[in-house]
Amino acid sequence: MIEEDEFGLLKVVEKPAPLSPEERLLAGYEEITAFVLKYGREPKVNTRDMGESKLAMRLQAMIRNDDQRTALEEYDDLGLLKEPEPPASLEEALADERSACSMMGWTCSD
Numbered sequence: 001m002i003e004e005d006e007f008g009l010l011k012v013v014e015k016p017a018p019l020s021p022e023e024r025l026l027a028g029y030e031e032i033t034a035f036v037l038k039y040g041r042e043p044k045v046n047t048r049d050m051g052e053s054k055l056a057m058r059l060q061a062m063i064r065n066d067d068q069r070t071a072l073e074e075y076d077d078l079g080l081l082k083e084p085e086p087p088a089s090l091e092e093a094l095a096d097e098r099s100a101c102s103m104m105g106w107t108c109s110d
Contacts, residue, residue, distance in 0.1 A: 029072050032059050
């Protein structure tokens with residue numbers, strides 16, 4: 001029967017091996033880099049474009065995670081993983097929090 005399979009319908013296709021956590025991390029970072037190269041800016045949390053929002057949140061998570069930042073630093077040709085500067089004052093920290101809440105459409109208390 002297999003010999004008669006002229007269209008290859010019975011041919012077994014091997015699945016590729018699953019990506020390692022390191023490979024998934026790099027693939028995610030490369031997706032962010034591709035966005036930056038295409039649009040000339042970092043992705044932003046934007047409720048109109050869920051794909052861009054996902055990339056922005058992924059980038060922020062990578063920036064906040066020391067292990068991920070260290071693992072990706074050799075690939076960070078664009079300087080996207082720079083460690084954030086701490087707020088200079090309490091007012092600045094609260095303003096950043098209010099800004100983040102506003103971008104997400106949340107109501108934050110003062």
